[in-house]
Amino acid sequence: MWRPTVPNRILLADDHAIVRQGLKALLEREGFAVVAEATDGHEALRAARERCPDVVVLDFSMPLLNGIDAAREILRACPAAKAILLTMHTDDHYVLEAVRAGIKGYVVKTQASADLVRAIHEVLRGMMYLSPGISQAVVEAYLAKSEMPPDPLTSREREVLQLVAEGKSTKEIARLLGISFKTAESHRTRIMKKTDIHETAGLVRYAVRRGLIQP
Template structure:
């Protein structure tokens, strides 16, 4: 009997040495790298040819940068998830990448196992942000006008759901939350699904925003 097919990835980075390093990490983690690209245009071509689950995308690249590449990938009939991997944690790149449709944003100084885990996380459709990026993202969101006040769905959360919410707000993946709470990943997924429904938000990023708005987590304390 054979197990499930490995996740398929395309790696886009204009530096060949960096690109080969990322490829080595992903393949060492049991993923299948089906294509490589040196810019966003090539990333789209590789995605059309190989139909990967995830494209690991650098930001600053010639001809077409990773932001525009992400935008075009997400417009495909069968769009892959996009994990932005960069040395730059500037707010401009975070917001532009998320607006373009990226599911995750990770810095290149992340540990190899963190990168592999991030690809697996975004492949499932979950959002993933490096903790330092999460903090800056939320602080930026909190500068926007406050939403109209309404019923507080957080009042319906169980103690465990509030605990999961706090860990989500710190930028932890389901795997990391499961390890922290000593429960299965399936249990965490169930908690997160109920949490999002009770909070009335569409994804983890919005759940993090609500955590800051509610005072559950304060700027500078997450991560």
Template sequence: MKKPRVLMADDHSLILAGLRKLVEGECDVVGTVEDGRALVEEAQKLRPDLILLDISMPLLNGLEAARQLRTLVPESKLIFLTMHASPTYATEAFQAGACGYLLKRSAASELSLAIQSVLQGQHYLTPSFTKDVLQSVLKPSSGERGKAASTALTSRQREVLQLVAEGRGTKEIATILCVSVKTVEFHKSRIMQQLDIHTIADLTKYAITHGITGL
């Protein structure tokens, strides 16, 4: 039987090496990347059956990457493997297109179970959450869906905000996003205006608090 093809993304090379050893018995690891932008690029080239990804990654976080992947490679199943144990992150992950969500502290057997479940067309959420949380994450109410999905910023603004919070200059951000310096400056100005934030330090705090960057 042909092994499912998997692409893995995490900003720690040791974790990627460990994950490879865990899954290579049942999966064909076709690639590993260490940031969200590389993930989106490689996923389009490789068209894997399965993508294992973290939330906190440089250049583009896993949630934003998932939103793009849902459109660009809808056939690829996404499983988040992260340290974030908050139901808020799990809810947002599923709304971004995830099929599975488990924690890095989970046992190796749980990862195998998650992979099998997702490849069979099911959703998988770590049992580390309580039953009430499981239900609210997998079947959020209309109010919860609106709350989790609502954001004061557009996808592009969140991308710019993450790069600013990572300490990248305007020219570097423009190069990464393939836009002009003026466009980046416009987005930064709009972000600060919309959030009523006036310093880069406070922008960084906002980005960390709202899970846009994992600094």
């Protein structure tokens, strides 16, 4: 079996330790070097800034910062890195949001043991990888600049929305994001205005539909 001469460096981010352990064992058997692990999106971003891995493998539904928004920030910090998303979601709008964020591999978790190694090889070659069953046509339409509905929320607003949906208070959100209480409250107000949802329960349901948190 082919082995890279110099092991490619991988960052694994998933909030379930047993999942990380299984993926790490799989990747190390294939000759990759897992140089960092993370349990949430913020930790993944810190680890990526410190290690600048070749590939980051991110679970979609992580606490504090979801995989798509974590990937967006990581790719800003480490432009040469390639991002792969692990997810249970196969709906087109999740795939499109991932592609917009610069993610090159989209792997369905139930197929991860079979697909992840192939996905890593593909993205390292500069290709895009989608698990079987994901609509290639949707991605091609986006890449061809076809008309796609824009996400109404900014990356920061999605980050705030996720924390609201996780039950964090405005004060806690301000502390976690390193912003003022007033700024956190302003983000929350804009989220409600953009989504036309004006109560916390509705925001939680919206976050679940968007895949920011698990139901």
